[in-house]
Amino acid sequence: MIRRTDLAIENKEMFEEGNGEGSQIPGVNVKAERYGDDVTVTRITIEDERGSAIMNKPQGRYITVEIKGGVNGSEEIKEMAARAVAAELTALIPFHHYLKVLVVGLGNEKVTPDSLGPHTVSKIRVTRHLFLHYEVEGDDDQANVSALNPGVMASTGMESGDLIYGAAEITDPEVILVIDSLAARSIERINTTIQITDTGISPGAGMGNHRKVLTSESMGRKVVAVGVPTVIDAGSMVLDSLADYLSDADRAEDYIQQAKLDMIVTPTDIDEVIHDFSEIIASAINIALHPGIYS
Template sequence: MERDSDLFLEYGTGSEGSGETASPLRFPGPVLTSLEGFDVSSAECGAGGYHSLMSGSLWLGPPEERRRFVRALGSLLTLYRRRMAIPRQGPFLVCGVGNERASADSLGPRTAGKVFATDPALRDSGIPAVCAVRTGIPRETGIDTADLVSALAEKTKTALIVTVDSLCAKSGDRLGTVAQITDCGLIPGSALSHSSGEISRNTMPCPVLSVGVPTVVRASALHGTPDGSALPEGRREDAETGAGRPLFVTRADTDAMVSCYAVLIAQAINTAFTGNPPGDVMDLGNRA
């Protein structure tokens, strides 16, 4: 299903006439709370729920902020695991979704590469079973991402699939400043007009927990509305390609942003699912 944003936080904020296709999920008004000093917006419906962790520009901030983020995200991941009645020992399948060769789409693969995957010897010693994989993209693998994840989950007898993916926001202010956790699943590329199959408890052999950070926004949204209707006559095509497909933009410091979040999300996953302590968060410095 095509939509202008992957963030549940932004559902229902589109302007009239934007042409956005509404999600079938209908969340009540969000509940605002705080966790480890970060604002959190959350909502639940019959099909599941989400939490939006307002993290701010962590790659530009001090190490202590990043440590608090790891603790906060780890707590939320543990909350969802318990709510879904997933055994402490798993097995867990962490899937890094996206294109590793494109900075704005590389959050998933970079995170998967830093997750503490456990081999049989470690599992025999009592450490939960964790598998980590970079799914790649269909045009390179020739396999639909959802089909690949489903096959891996069946083969490994996974109790919980954890996906990590770059998201699309409706507002430039959201880029890199919010982390979304949801058990409603995801459709890779749904906001980018080249989506693959759905990855959710409805299509997979086990429950799915999805983590993502927005790294791109539609160029037309920066001019006022998602479809560019606020642009002067004759200028809307500037926000689209010649083929009429939407153009997306990202931050100039996307590589630093994604590198930071990949480390932090992986540490939160390690903490929540293997009990591996987060340790010291590397000092990324204050980069412009």
């Protein structure tokens, strides 16, 4: 049975389950760092084709920010997490006088588990109109930031990737920064984890609706993606929840696969998860892109 996940750190954990905890993955470099007592950052770099094949991910950087015990509405923890995410974003998108960024919120605002992108973008400081109004090319305090919520194909009749490509042609950003919902194999990841990657993203992947991929190759410019797992497939949830009670895990996996439990689930407090993590990610983006204002 394929344990579905969009998280590189969970692919790493699955490798360790089969090869022993702490096993070195060929072609993959892993480093961890703590931000205070509650936030841990794990940086996974897939360096070659061997690592890509084992991890089932494209080569590139995958940064996982984990909040111990979840946010639980704590403003102090949210600020610490935002600072950690901002630091990682700054490493991927270094600020400079002429920096232009298009921030894109993928997903459907009317479907709570899929609304992380639109909710986050609504909290971003957009500045492109100011640069146009004052006819300036750059600024020492803030980046030239534009934003887009492309919606979903069922509502617009258009591929998100095509809309984003068109917006990038208009705004000419150096970087496209995409926010989307993801899928995890562990229910505990849904209120504790943020993933950042420079390898791009497939819109709707978290909700099982794979569309045209957003990568540096397809967009013609750097793409950085930030995601939070908001859903888990039913089979993975059952196996994860009962792992300590199953006498024959392989038999259980076979049964679930034959039963074709082709559905995804989300926790009852998903509205709080979206609220907290959209604030964390928006704050981090504002800090990284507008250091003279928010740092």
